[in-house]
Amino acid sequence: MPPASSQSLWAATAAAGPALAPLAAAQRADAAVIGAGYTGLSAALHLGAAGRSVVVLEAAAPGERASGLNGGQVIPGLKATPDELEERFGSERGARLVAAAGAGPDLVFDLIRRHDIDCDARRSGWIQPATSEAALRQLAAGAAQWLRRGAAVEMLTARAVADLTGSQRYYGGLLDRRGGTIQPLAYARGLAHAVLRGGGRIFVHSPAQRLSRAAREWRIDTPGGSVTAPTVIVATNAYSGPLIGALRRSIVTVPSFQVATTPLSPAARATILPGGQAASDTRHLLRYFRLDADGRLVLGARGTFGAEPGPGSCRYHYRAVRELFPQLDGVTFEYHWGGLVAMTRDHLPHLHELAPGLLAGLGYNGRGVAMATLMGRLLAQRALGMSDSELAFPVMPLRPIPFHGGARLAARVAIQYFRTLDLMTRTCGRLRGGTP
Ligand SMILES: Cc1cc2nc3c(=O)[nH]c(=O)nc-3n(C[C@H](O)[C@H](O)[C@H](O)COP(=O)(O)OP(=O)(O)OC[C@H]3O[C@@H](n4cnc5c(N)ncnc54)[C@H](O)[C@@H]3O)c2cc1C
DSSP states (O other), rough: OOOOOOOOOHHSSSSSOOOOOOOOOOOEEEEEEOOOSSHHOOOOOOOOHHTEEEEESSSSOOOOOOOHOOOOOOOSSOOOOOHHHHHHOHHHHHHHHHHHHHHHHHHHHHHHTTTOOSSOOBBBOEEEEEEHHHHHHHHHHHHHHHHHHHHEEEEEEEHHHHHHOOSSSSSSHHHEETTOOOOOOOOOOHHHHHHHHTEEESSOOOOOOEEEEEETTEEEEEEEEEEEEEEEOOOOEGOOGGGGHHHHHSSEEEEEEEEEEEEEOHHHHHHTEEEEEEEEESSSSSSEEEOOOTOEEEEEEEEETTTTTTTTTTTTHHHHHHOOOGGTTTTOEEEEEEEOOOOOTTSSSSEEEEEEEEEEEOOOOOEEEEHHHHOOOOOOHHHTTOOOOTTTOBBBOOOOTTTTHHHHHHHHEEEEEHHHHHHHHHHHHHHHOOOO
């Protein structure tokens, strides 16, 4: 597994986070949150806004793992289409789930505005370019379902995708105007500041090592002190450790690496994402790209198991940049970094009630900027007493993946399989004389 790198573009360009200390004494609160990424910070923020006292325990620092390492693409909805979700969860619950997931970016951009978070937020839309005609047809079917629900989405021709992205390699695509981009670490740090302003307490370098229950209260032990609270929210996602083994075994973690170029020349900038959208294509092992505030191209794709992101392990990413944007021939790369993405077997985020007063939310399948922020609010709502039937997302039973070690091996095999499938799609496209 690659360790989380603090040498990301985002770490180099975000304003410093709040000055925080490790836990050094016993604390009490209405709620304790384990993990200070988007899930934990959003939960703490919403609990604080409801007048609850909150302590957040973070093993590293706010946003130092996935929430400060990601692509900063604010993506509406889930991987399943609205109709699929309504079929699975029933028309009433399914419709609420679809509406909540579709409005995830509203929540993100609203929190940024209300808490005055300086994180280069741009709501210029999210593009899903299609890598095959079949993928384009699937996108069109999903877009029709969103349009019936009044969402601001539209299908794009291959020409329009080329104009908006600067890449000639796509068959067309979807533009979802609900999405956008943020500086992800700055957003996480801004949420942390907002939690503190709301009266919350955050302790850094304070890993929760033991969780126990006595007299209707939970107790969390860290190396420097303990916290007792009637409610605990576990928000450790892909970085879940042995604290609750079954939680860790309910997800499969997959590495994703990103590279950032030096700032593009004005001429290249005029052709690549001139409208400032984010893009994630439809490949099985998707490629996602955007510009940062200084005009660097940031491209992400699957990472290598066991290797740290760096010039040696990011050859695939350089090739992807050259393939998609031949106009950038010779461009130099300034940053390489990566992190872990938590995948679930059903591709849905999971909200669990592990025991009375013990909640967990995780598994955003690469869409956590909006979904983890939303999950934090759902966890807070549940902690405040909202019933399962009132919540937009259902409380799900915890289902550890059988033979979890095997599942991780299977993830490696699946990555190889999808790589082959993506290669075949591209080759067939060429044989048919298609765009890519
Ligand atoms: C490279 C990469 C690119 C991505 N790109 C995108 C994207 O463009 N758009 C998108 O929507 N999503 C993206 N994602 C996914 C998104 O980043 C995550 O879904 C989201 O950040 C999850 O937030 P979180 O708070 O649940 O987890 P995290 O941010 O990982 O936070 C979990 C926290 O728990 C802490 N922790 C763990 N164990 C303990 C313990 N025992 N005690 C105390 N603290 C503990 C960790 O230190 C960590 O800070 C990407 C992910 C990666 C890795």
